[in-house]
Amino acid sequence: MLAIIGGSGLTQLSCLEISHRQIIRTPYGEPSGPLTFGKMKDQDIVFLARHGHGHTIPPHAINYRANIWALHSLQPSHVIAVASVGGIRSDLVPGSLVIPDQIVDYTYGREFTYFGDKDQRVRHVDFTLPYSQPTRALILRASELANENVAQGGVYAATQGPRLETAAEIIRLERDGADMVGMTGMPETALARELGLQYATIAVVANYAAGRGTNISAIPLREIYAVLEKAMVGVRNILEHVVSCHGD
Ligand code: HPA
Numbered sequence: 001m002l003a004i005i006g007g008s009g010l011t012q013l014s015c016l017e018i019s020h021r022q023i024i025r026t027p028y029g030e031p032s033g034p035l036t037f038g039k040m041k042d043q044d045i046v047f048l049a050r051h052g053h054g055h056t057i058p059p060h061a062i063n064y065r066a067n068i069w070a071l072h073s074l075q076p077s078h079v080i081a082v083a084s085v086g087g088i089r090s091d092l093v094p095g096s097l098v099i100p101d102q103i104v105d106y107t108y109g110r111e112f113t114y115f116g117d118k119d120q121r122v123r124h125v126d127f128t129l130p131y132s133q134p135t136r137a138l139i140l141r142a143s144e145l146a147n148e149n150v151a152q153g154g155v156y157a158a159t160q161g162p163r164l165e166t167a168a169e170i171i172r173l174e175r176d177g178a179d180m181v182g183m184t185g186m187p188e189t190a191l192a193r194e195l196g197l198q199y200a201t202i203a204v205v206a207n208y209a210a211g212r213g214t215n216i217s218a219i220p221l222r223e224i225y226a227v228l229e230k231a232m233v234g235v236r237n238i239l240e241h242v243v244s245c246h247g248d
Helices: 064-072 133-145 167-175 185-194 221-246
Strands: 002-006 017-022 035-040 043-049 078-087 097-099 102-105 150-152 155-158 180-182 199-208
Touching (some): 002 064, 002 221, 133 199
Antiparallel strands (some): 035 043
């Protein structure tokens, strides 16, 4: 089974033939919503809307531990997370797609680990390459077959939100090596690693980051959803090809 986490602009998967929805309870509470089960091209898929079905849960309030635990309980072969970002690197213009290969974490105050219990033996995980290489390769192969242009690699800066960044913060993030900025990449990616999931992200550039491109003095928030809606056509195309490649 393939798991897909949808972000802003992808609260449902129109290409999915839905069989049922299921509420899953976890030791960490409830996920963002019921999991949606169905088939795409005869392959089993489970879909979870990260911000809830009605897009009501802000990035800092998402129960990432419950979400990842629930998906892990289904033992998916891969988890593909779709997440919107602001573009910092000059080629990451609104509407473009990128498969990040690194992360810098600026979030705080989130439940970020399964290994935090005081009476548990101390556990660490390797996170040198934060995304699953086989999952990234699968997405990149699917993008090629789908004829969708994606940028291969980039550093994702995970910020706290829900506010967007200042122009100075974007300068700092760039100095730190960041190519894009989003609010949900962490702790989601690290939790997936703690549970040993094959997890990677398709980042969708919704806007130029603060102070960049045409957004010198403000980010036009009203335009973001139109950009995302258009870009999600490409994302759905890639996902359909992921499903085909995955069955090979
Ligand atoms: N910053 C942080 N998160 C985002 C942005 C941004 O500019 N755009 C979409 N998600």
